[in-house]
Amino acid sequence: MIDTSTIILTLIWGVAIGSIYVLLATGLNLIFGVMKLVNFAHGELLMIGAYIGFSVWTALGVNAYIAVFLSMGLVALIGIAVERLCFRRVLGEDKLNEIFVSLGLIFIFDNVAVLLWGEKSKRIISPFENMSLALGELSISYDWIIAMLFVVVILVFLVLLIRKTKIGMAMRATSQRSQASMLMGINIERIYIFTFALGAALAGAAGVLYGMIFPFNPYIGALPTIKAFAIIILGGLGSIPGAIIGGLLYGIAEQSAVIFLGGIWRNAIAFSVLIIVLVLRPKGLFGKKGE
């Protein structure tokens, strides 16, 4: 039967999973806001991040949570390479070309991961495996709490970076009027690289946290991308608070669907949310009208 504790647990699960999606969606949103580029291969960066975390954890034997930072750095480097070699060349042309390039990248990333790590599912075992906080009838795994804390800390740093630093100001300027900010002496190519690297780093962090909660294989990247998309559309393009609220709402909706409708609805619910919102508001929930 569905009782109160099930509902509360569903909410907490939803928030924990949602917070990982928030990281991914924020990265995607940042890249979209500044570069007007939609990176459909963003989920692949999450997948690579999870594998990097796995390798760091198995090879060096370090605490899995330290792997988060290493993974962020390495995925940011991969992001820089991707931006310089692929997206830079098709930026601002036909929107379809960006989609095609992302699709090619999905093929490349997925199969490089298959070659390096094999197709079998893997999991990162955190140091707090099977430990949980008991609150009356409920028990909440420490991993989820730590994952949520990580997300909060990363997002606070991100907001400070964007609001308070010079490069954050340049990013905001570029997102508003790229040509005018170029005239003001901002090197927008460097801003693009920085933004893409930042978005990739967030995906890398999300990857390691994802790998501690779910088992992963080289093909998991596509669905998180779409979920991140649904979240961005829910929360509004280019808005970080929107992505946070959208992500949490989305995580709760997904968990509720899994608990009350059954596991096969986990993914279909993402699209149902996406499609319903887009039918009602073709530009997104908080999107600008008449662009």
Next chain:
Amino acid sequence: MFSKEQVVELTRSTKFRVLVIAIMISAVVPLVIGDPFLVHVMTLVAIFSIYASSWNLLANSGQGSLGHAAFLGVGGFASSLLAINFGIPPIIGILIGAAFSAGIGFLIGLTCVRLEAWFLAMVTFGFSVIAETLVSQFDEVTHGVLGFRTPLLVPSGLPFYYFAVALATTSIVIMYLIMKSKTGLAFRAIRQNVAEAGMIGINTAKYKLYAFVISTFFAGLAGGLYAHFLRYISVTIFAAENSFKPLMMSVIGGLGSMEGPIIGSMIIVAIDSLLPNIDKFLQPVMSPLFPAVSNVGPPLRLIGLGLFLVMIVIFFPKGVSSLIRKVYNYLKK
């Protein structure tokens, strides 16, 4: 739709001659070589030419679908289920399946035509996942989870091959004529700039919906043909791979041209069917480098395909067919 002069002009064009030669080659080659595997591969090329051309037509109206497998699957399931449950002959069944797919395409199109390119890509991808979920959910009706054996359309082998080629030629010519007509002109105007197309009086939502319905009709037709060709259908037909294939075929072959999707489907089907032969040579060389995988062939091929796609988009946005055209023009000089 077309005046007599236009028809005469069309038959005198190089394109028409190439088309006739291509049909003749595709009719004669299997008779001369007659290898069953080659016939199998060439039938696949014919089926995927329809499928890729239908995707190409939609992309030509500025709408890049990432979920065309939904329509391939709907067409395949509709025609196979009609044949099994109601005894409708598959030859009519594939047309009903195509019409059914177009009907669903109309409904999905209604939600999609107002969306921007990236939203549309996501939403269409979403519809293919929802279609997959629904077919698995209503397994008593669809029998999709385990799949089932589809009835015979035309005897397999050469008869099926000629049937597929005839159907592919008809479909592609129809799509070509649509693209050359006023409707097609509107599609291309929309692709170049939606706002401007709207300003010169094109009802963009209406024409985008037309493109959606036409494209999903032919995708459903290809799906019916595919299901009866493989003699088996299951929910795996909705896999993302099948959604990405027509995109890769059109882009690699040449987006927006008639011959592009055909050339692209030749390339992709050839890569899929013929290259596995070199796996046994590749395996001893590469497997010590990558101990994690048992068979290094498929991932290496897919990496190659991904690199190929990215490079085509960056260096030859008009695809392989533009290269062929350049060579032809050079030789003519």
